[in-house]
Amino acid sequence: MVFLSSHNLQKSLSILYFVFFSFSLEAVPVFRIVVDPGHGGVAKDPKAQHGDKYDSVTQTYLETYKQGTEHGNVTERKVVLDLAKEVHRVLKLTETEAGWKEFEEYLKRFSKKSDFQRVILESKLTRESSFDDDPNSDDPNSAYRLYDFPDQKTGVRRKGRLSKINELKPQLVLSLHLNPASKGQTGGMGAVLTPGYKTFSKLRKISDKKNSPNGFTNGPWSEWLIFQSGWTKLENAIADTWIYFHGYWPKKNGKDTDLTKFEGYRQNMVSWHYADEPNWEKQIGKPGPYATDHETFSETGKFWEREKGKKEEWRREGGREGFGGDNHFVTKELMRFVQYGLPVLLKEKDSPYPELGPIQKPYISTYSLPTYTNALCAFIEIGYVNRSRDVKYLTQNKKETAISLAVGIYSLFVGLDVKKIPSLPYNPKGKKVNWERYENYFDEVL
Numbered sequence: 001m002v003f004l005s006s007h008n009l010q011k012s013l014s015i016l017y018f019v020f021f022s023f024s025l026e027a028v029p030v031f032r033i034v035v036d037p038g039h040g041g042v043a044k045d046p047k048a049q050h051g052d053k054y055d056s057v058t059q060t061y062l063e064t065y066k067q068g069t070e071h072g073n074v075t076e077r078k079v080v081l082d083l084a085k086e087v088h089r090v091l092k093l094t095e096t097e098a099g100w101k102e103f104e105e106y107l108k109r110f111s112k113k114s115d116f117q118r119v120i121l122e123s124k125l126t127r128e129s130s131f132d133d134d135p136n137s138d139d140p141n142s143a144y145r146l147y148d149f150p151d152q153k154t155g156v157r158r159k160g161r162l163s164k165i166n167e168l169k170p171q172l173v174l175s176l177h178l179n180p181a182s183k184g185q186t187g188g189m190g191a192v193l194t195p196g197y198k199t200f201s202k203l204r205k206i207s208d209k210k211n212s213p214n215g216f217t218n219g220p221w222s223e224w225l226i227f228q229s230g231w232t233k234l235e236n237a238i239a240d241t242w243i244y245f246h247g248y249w250p251k252k253n254g255k256d257t258d259l260t261k262f263e264g265y266r267q268n269m270v271s272w273h274y275a276d277e278p279n280w281e282k283q284i285g286k287p288g289p290y291a292t293d294h295e296t297f298s299e300t301g302k303f304w305e306r307e308k309g310k311k312e313e314w315r316r317e318g319g320r321e322g323f324g325g326d327n328h329f330v331t332k333e334l335m336r337f338v339q340y341g342l343p344v345l346l347k348e349k350d351s352p353y354p355e356l357g358p359i360q361k362p363y364i365s366t367y368s369l370p371t372y373t374n375a376l377c378a379f380i381e382i383g384y385v386n387r388s389r390d391v392k393y394l395t396q397n398k399k400e401t402a403i404s405l406a407v408g409i410y411s412l413f414v415g416l417d418v419k420k421i422p423s424l425p426y427n428p429k430g431k432k433v434n435w436e437r438y439e440n441y442f443d444e445v446l
Contacts, residue, residue, distance in 0.1 A: 029119045031413045032442075033091060034165050034375070036126040036175040037084035039068035039077045041144035050141055052160075054149040055264045057281055061149075062264050065141050069180045071386035076178040077130045079385070079394050084125060084176055086402035091123035091409065106403050107410065109344055110337075110428075112417050119414060121406070124168050126161050146368055147269040162372050163271040166445040170375045171435065172330065172409065178385040178394075187387035188357025189338070191331035192379035193324045194370040195221055196316035197299075197307040203241040206234070207254040208294065220323035225365040240366040246290070246297045257293050265290070267303040270372050272445050274303040311441045315376060324362065326433055327370050331378040334408040335359050338382070339426040340418070341404025342393060357383075357390060359426065374445035376433065 043064050044050040051061025068076035090106070093099030100118060107116050131140040139152050145160040165173060181187055199221055205211035213234055216222055224237040231239070231252060238254040249261035268275050280290070287296035289304065299307070306312060319325040321332055339356055363381060370377040382401075383390030393401055408428065410416065415432035 032170040034170040037080040038177040040130045041141035042131045043067040080176040090406040091121040181384035190360035191362040336428040337408030345400040
């Protein structure tokens with residue numbers, strides 16, 4: 001018979017616990033989330049050195065870097081970064097047994113039940129700093145660009161934020177942003193959406209005078225973002241349609257290409273499975289996917305096969321919210337969790353909570369993140385930078401906002417039996433996404 005000393009016994013038990021704990025966690029479902037605090041870089045001249053959307057054809061940046069909005073000393077880049085870090089911290093709790101117990105306590109505040117499926121919500125951040133943290137850099141936007149770009153010293157292609165997100169193969173991306181409120185705008189929050197091929201092909205037929213515009217003007221996508229002053233929502237939608245297809249703006253009539261305004265072949269500005277084969281630039285101007293006019297353009301190649309596929313349609317069309325697909329559902333559901341969670345959590349603390357602004361109509365355009373990532377994209381304008389009510393809950397109640405978002409993310413993967421509170425304007429649905437139908441979609445991005 002072998003007797004162990006108390007020290008050796010304790011050591012043996014610790015090893016056994018570690019082995020058991022490691023084995024038990026192997027059976028726990030793991031879901032991959034990227035938390036993306038928008039922006040981070042600086043709108044700085046010259047654009048040729050500091051811009052974004054690098055185009056290999058013209059070998060220049062097509063846009064000034066989008067710095068984000070600010071009001072006084074409140075900046076979008078800092079507010080959303082601080083909130084994103086807190087969301088990341090709460091999600092990381094699910095990676096340990098001790099943390100899971102804390103996370104379960106949060107779930108109990110939203111749900112009628114007390115037992116919850118154990119999962120790991122594996123979280124990654126797209127940035128943990130901003131250009132302010134490295135003000136003397138020769139290339140202050142290098143860590144924050146959306147699209148791939150050449151290194152200033154070596155010329156070697158470096159990955160932008162879209163490529164880095166796809167490299168992580170997330171099932172869900174939570175992208176946090178702030179809006180500037182115009183006069184009379186009360187604040188609140190809204191989803192940011194891009195439709196799928198189905199809608200863009202209809203808009204193309206309207207542009208070509210083959211379809212009546214009524215299908216658009218009477219449909220759910222009609223509240224298109226007006227980014228070109230003096231153009232109607234339909235004219236803006238048609239402009240976005242041709243940017244989506246061949247990269248060029250049309251003229252106001254929607255029929256003719258404006259060759260002076262080029263937005264690039266964005267599928268080739270990202271490192272992923274759907275970029276075209278090397279030397280694709282030699283095909284520019286020829287009939288096909290690189291035609292510069294409407295008439296001879298046709299959608300062929302890996303990217304367009306993806307766009308026409310069923311999974312992209314599920315992501316961006318139809319769905320539980322009536323339109324916008326699963327992207328719309330995950331975004332609106334997380335907003336409902338914030339609208340629900342803040343009053344619940346702050347009431348328990350016996351703390352006054354701000355009256356939240358409403359969930360606004362979605363913002364619709366050809367946004368990059370919902371289009372060029374293989375993930376469900378919860379792109380949220382989560383408040384207005386110049387509305388003190390919104391800034392208050394995003395800063396003073398940052399922890400409660402983050403908990404609400406993290407619980408909502410859990411619900412999207414597992415489902416949650418939410419306690420209904422009729423007095424609140426919004427109650428989450430608590431329904432999980434049909435992840436199974438996407439099969440290997442999230443892994444097929446590289």
